[in-house]
Amino acid sequence: MHKRIKIFPLLLIPLTLILSCRKHYDPFHGKPKWIREYFEKLQSGNYPDIYAISWWNEDFDRTYLTINSSKRSLKSYREGVSDERYISESYFLNHKLQPVAGKVYHGAFPGFGGTEDEVSQNSIENFEVLSQKRIAWSYFSNNWYDSLIFPKNSVDIIGQYGCTPFIRIMFRSDFETVPDPYLKLQNIIDGMYDLQLKEWANCARDCGYDLLAEFGTEVNGNWFSWNGQFNGGGTTNGYGDPTYPDGPERFRDAYRHIIDICNQCNAVNITWFFHFDVSGEPEEDWNDAVYYYPGDSYIDWIGVSTYGPQQRGDDYISPNELLQNAYLKMQQISVSKPYAILEFGITEL
Template identity: 25%
Template sequence: MTGGHRRPPEGGVTRRGLLGLAGLGAASSAGVFGMWKTASRQAPLTVGGTPAPSPSVTPSPFAEAAGDLGGTVRFVPGKAMLGSYLGLDGLTYPEAAKLRREQLGRDQRITHVFYAWEDKLPDRIEGMPKNAVPMVSWRGPKYAEILDGDADDLIAAAARRIRDLGRPALLRWGWEMNGDWYRWGGAKNEQDTEGYVKCFRHLRKVFDGEGADNVSWVWSPNWNSSPKQEWNRIDAYYPGDDYVDWVGVSGYNLHREAPATLFDPVYAKYSPRKPIMITEVGSKDYGGATKADWIRQLTAYVEQRPAIGGVVWFDTDTHPSYPEHWRLDSLPDAAAAYREMAGNPRFSG
């Protein structure tokens, strides 16, 4: 989203952070996914046999076997995990998950939760479907707080808690760093894009040192940069292939943008070597069937992009400071279109 939509209150935990805390409680099912390996670090694969992409997109190497791409949360060629951040007014997370299961006829595969930098990260998530993958979006501080070493104990404790989930997990630290609305963005850190890179690498090293080898690392910029200046280009924040397991991207249909407009630039640049995940997505309702039509456009878009291994809807009507209801069932035809997407074999990852 734009800065006005994304800016959290200064000096406090956002509503999403509080919802993340409220999700703790019941034990997860350890061992559901079997054994995992430490995230792979390998050369790009050979391109072969991909569906025809749009003219602006470089073909990706993901139509055939993808080896260990994705780290512990494996990328499966031809399959996309469908999930959501789920925060519905008046419902606990277990109640909301039950409602969506009834509406969609299936559980969702990614459970997205948000945590503040100072929060304890989850070692269990109440109500998470048995076969779901948790995706933890973890806010950051200013870069200096990490780079001077003062936060090492906090980071190590976070690593141990994620390790204790006992299942593969996605960690999305410091997302949308190319926007000007978060304190961990380059715009809030004297345009120091290299500082972000150093922070990301440092976090991964600490997690590895704590034995948190169940973590797949998600690097997740916003679809466009704000400010739109050369120093703030997306690739300036990339930590490197050795540190990133999934490349994510946030993009919302706020101004009638097509999915290709939102996601193709990141897809074209990174899909030749990394699986892609749409880590936050939603659509504004412009009246009539516009929201349902956009969901169907998104479905078709993912069908044509074989490197997309995950789509995570921002399914909420509780977002602070923005009146749009992103929940998938805000309209009956939108709910029907989303159910069609959930039943599409492309989303059976």
Template identity: 45%
Template sequence: MNMEAAMLRVRFTQSIFLVALAVFFPLTDALAANGALALPPASIKHLKGGARGNLSALKLRDQNFYDDNPARYVSLLPGRGKYDGYREYRMPVAAAPASVRAMRVEVNFNGPSPAKQAWSWSLYNWNASRWVRVGGNAGSVEWEWKTLVFAIPNPRRFISADGRIRLRVVSSNARYEGRMDYEAVHLLYTPAAPPAPASASIPLPPAGRLYHGVYPGGRTGEEDDIRLADLTAYDAAAGKTAAWVYFSDNWYHGRAFPTSTAAWIRRAGRVPYIRLMLRSDPDGGRADPVFTLARILSGAFDNDLHGWCAGARDFRTRLIAEYGVEVNGEWFPWNGKWNGGGIRTGYGDPAQPDGPERFRDAYRHIIQICRDEGANNITWVFHVNDGDWPQVNWNRFENYYPGDEYIDWLAVSSYGAQTPSDDYWPVFRESMDAVYPRIAALSPAKPIIVAEFGVTNGNPLGSQPQWARAALTDLINLRWPRVVGFSWWNERWQNDNNPAHDTDMRLQANPALARVFQLLVRGNINVLGTIP
């Protein structure tokens, strides 16, 4: 199939799907309802036969036409005579069963022709204690992915008092397997009361003063396992508390708002600063297999993002957050290199490079979801590296900026040598002098922070304490006048099997480095350890 024919087919399929949505969820109902949910399966039970694949694959529709990636779907394997099993779905506490106004079931299915093997879906009627057939694979094309949509009349009978929904699928024989790439129960409901928005902002420091923050270091190097002990060790070495505490929220460990970490940071009297890391693993320098910018823009993770933003709202107090840390660096999967690069014909405005344009729109999408959820307690940061990698015009960080209407603060990372084996010694002043005019030009008034800076000990090309002293002196003396805060990267990590090659930026590991902070930070009234 040539590309033009394929695109026409996609457009036709999308048109049919949109028409189907209009039929199954009439416009008046959709406008009358205040809430929408797409429930993924919470568990699976096989009554006859079994399955191959991970249940989590059913959360994302990503197989089309003749795609065949077994990691992305679940194969239902018949036992004696047929396959028979059900998935259970659970409504969130905020959506009462009695508030449900409409329901539909969506399945992305692949299997033999209906003439060879029929598959039928049923919902459990909790009132009558029996299964009710709601649809089947009639009309599907043999071994081609097809989205099946079943409208469910009188939906409340299919929801238990505690919010459970059971969806059963049965095959007519045992000759073939059936495949599902996506299965969800979609609901429209009326919330009992909309949650109150949270509103909490962070004031700028008084003129001439700077906020002092930190990434306090963790245990695994994945930046999401920081502890109070890590923070207090840094505070003691620096001689002053950190106003914000920086950490990563890695979605390969879970997609919920990181309430536990944020809560202990708040109890310690600091503001949580969250790096929102939509990625599948900690490996860098490649495209992410799941969390691409295109999928974010398509709405594939909207349910997760709504949940995350609702968690941020319900946290109620002040937060700092960023998506796309060091976006102009190819070591992270949201960099344009992995999302269209400098091509201008695959997405959006043909005058803009696709990779940066996709990022810009994806970040706007995330922020808008949080605004829709009422999470107005977040200060949003646009965070770049001090150098563009790859060093090509389309990858200049200016191309990625979402705009003043979305971003509150601008931020930069500027490091010295990051391993003892590095054969170069970046000077903080030189790096900042080069990047500061560019980042300041993004917006005439947005405050700027040095979100990450640090240098390792043990590199023969330079002294860690001297590097830090020069950097802090320039920051405190306001060499870059719109900079309102900084945070040291206080971490140790292993680079290879030779301990002499380990990176160590921790103040508590080098008394000479700690003395620099105690001299320039501890008693300095212009360096603030709290946010009023």
């Protein structure tokens, strides 16, 4: 669960090579220990269908989520990803990302500024220098704003560097307002954005790279406007199937519509991810991630966010609890798809 609080413009400059001067260290529930335990649990053999991890490396909300927020944290991360099971090259078959037996892709949001789309080779290189490990994919946001535009420049930077571009299609007109005052899931379903989506799909098809993409990041979290709470919630008489909660059903159908358009445009070079959060809000039965899932015929990978505390004072959640809950939910969503930890991180405690 990555909740945005406020963007601090002065913190948008690259900070990945600067170690934090924070001195506080909790040896019992500290970030270094949490990172070590996370990798230990991943390597325990209890989660055989997790084939990818992706650290969310940011500091622009003063959350100290970067891997180098302290020397101890950086050491823990480096030691974790140094294991040979973490691989830095993406493998595709028929343009779809393939799980590799016994291996886990090492990906990251390496830090692309407060809008999550200021993609630069320098940011990727800095993260790799810090982690002492190359990344298989580079995760960034494609913000919809007034019109959805394919992020060709960002894709080229990442692709030419040798990483796989991972595009988060973020259906928002700004960063501050939830629910969004302009963009509505029903408008996607009704075809209002079809011209934009077709142009996006054509550009994706012709970009020259195999792509990873998702729509509706952390869909079961009401910190984003595509959550069901703002699209019909748990009512069942306002849209579609009278036995299905309207909010999740609208999201499901909107995501299906996007993928259908991409397929119609022959943009077959996209691997589609479904992304939920291990701790959804609101805590209502209708907000279960299962209800949002577009289905195995649409989605290629199942992904989840599993954060520890992001601010001092947040409840401490152990890696063991996070991974157990996440894995169980992914199995409830689909037993035939590979799983990915699309976002994980923790602040300094």
